[in-house]
Amino acid sequence: MKTALTIAGSDSCGGAGIQADIKTMTANGVYAMSAITALTAQNTTGVTGIMEVTPDFLREQLTDVIEDIWPDAVKIGMVSSSGLIQVIADTIETYQLKNVVVDPVMVATSGAKLISDEAIETLKTQLIPKATVITPNIPETEVLFGKKITSAEDMIAAAKWISETYHCAVLCKGGHNMNDANDLLYRDGGYQWFKGKRIDNPNTHGTGCTLSSAIASNLAKGMNLDDAVDCAKRYISGALAAMLDLGKGSGPMNHAFAVEGTY
Numbered sequence: 001m002k003t004a005l006t007i008a009g010s011d012s013c014g015g016a017g018i019q020a021d022i023k024t025m026t027a028n029g030v031y032a033m034s035a036i037t038a039l040t041a042q043n044t045t046g047v048t049g050i051m052e053v054t055p056d057f058l059r060e061q062l063t064d065v066i067e068d069i070w071p072d073a074v075k076i077g078m079v080s081s082s083g084l085i086q087v088i089a090d091t092i093e094t095y096q097l098k099n100v101v102v103d104p105v106m107v108a109t110s111g112a113k114l115i116s117d118e119a120i121e122t123l124k125t126q127l128i129p130k131a132t133v134i135t136p137n138i139p140e141t142e143v144l145f146g147k148k149i150t151s152a153e154d155m156i157a158a159a160k161w162i163s164e165t166y167h168c169a170v171l172c173k174g175g176h177n178m179n180d181a182n183d184l185l186y187r188d189g190g191y192q193w194f195k196g197k198r199i200d201n202p203n204t205h206g207t208g209c210t211l212s213s214a215i216a217s218n219l220a221k222g223m224n225l226d227d228a229v230d231c232a233k234r235y236i237s238g239a240l241a242a243m244l245d246l247g248k249g250s251g252p253m254n255h256a257f258a259v260e261g262t263y
């Protein structure tokens with residue numbers, strides 16, 4: 001069985017972060033492992049608390065996992081401080097980890113800031129250049145690009161600039177566009193659109209975590225990046241279309257929409 005490791009924050013309500021990642025990896029047929037960067041106390045209406053692990057404890061989790069079970073792919077989500085980002089960057093280098101998907105999580109759907117300003121700089125200089133692909137949403141792309149994005153042409157220009165600057169593939173997600181759900185993949189000097197039908201579902205907590213984990217799962221299984229994104233896009237569309245409706249805010253998706261529940 002192929003394996004994938006998520007390095008991310010825990011979401012107590014189970015829709016995003018480590019919990020979404022493990023559900024997604026499991027539903028996509030790979031063995032999921034985790035190294036937790038922070039505990040969050042949150043639900044579908046907001047984040048009330050964040051308790052980070054120490055850089056040493058993150059390093060210990062990563063070393064224990066990697067030296068025992070080799071991860072065929074790695075997904076990195078919420079990492080809120082520079083010290084933790086540096087540990088992850090060092091670990092990628094030390095073990096020469098491959099198929100590294102970085103979701104540069106900055107702000108939760110509910111509005112809470114999940115990274116410090118200083119950590120954004122470390123993310124840019126230390127982690128993004130080590131990624132196979134990064135998966136920013138539109139606001140995150142604007143932060144990395146330094147300019148507003150108001151059109152499909154802007155998405156292409158931003159993804160091209162980020163890809164050429166940091167030497168990684170860039171999947172600029174269009175979930176924040178109100179008219180469609182088209183994502184743009186810029187890699188190797190060219191781009192491709194992954195078109196999605198917008199699903200009329202207000203429950204989008206954890207969509208970014210889920211998409212990036214599905215891409216990591218597909219890379220672990222040996223798919224090339226284009227196929228990995230294409231299959232991941234179909235998985236997230238299915239999870240959204242299942243129309244789970246839980247909680248008082250923007251609720252989670254049904255990650256197990258294609259999993260048989262009776263044994």
Ligand SMILES: Nc1ncnc2c1ncn2[C@@H]1O[C@H](COP(=O)(O)OP(=O)(O)OP(=O)(O)O)[C@@H](O)[C@H]1O
Nearest residue numbers: 109137173174175176181198199206207208209211
């Ligand atoms: N209503 C929708 N219908 C169909 N696809 C959607 C919808 N909303 C988001 N998506 C898709 O979900 C994926 C995640 O995109 P999005 O831009 O929402 O990421 P995000 O903002 O990082 O997510 P998060 O909500 O976790 O912060 C993308 O493939 C996007 O196209």
Ligand SMILES: Cc1ncc(COP(=O)(O)O)c(N)n1
Nearest residue numbers: 009016017078108109205206
């Ligand atoms: C631990 C953790 N990681 C990531 C997110 C972002 O997901 P979303 O923007 O869908 O809330 C989150 N809310 N919590």
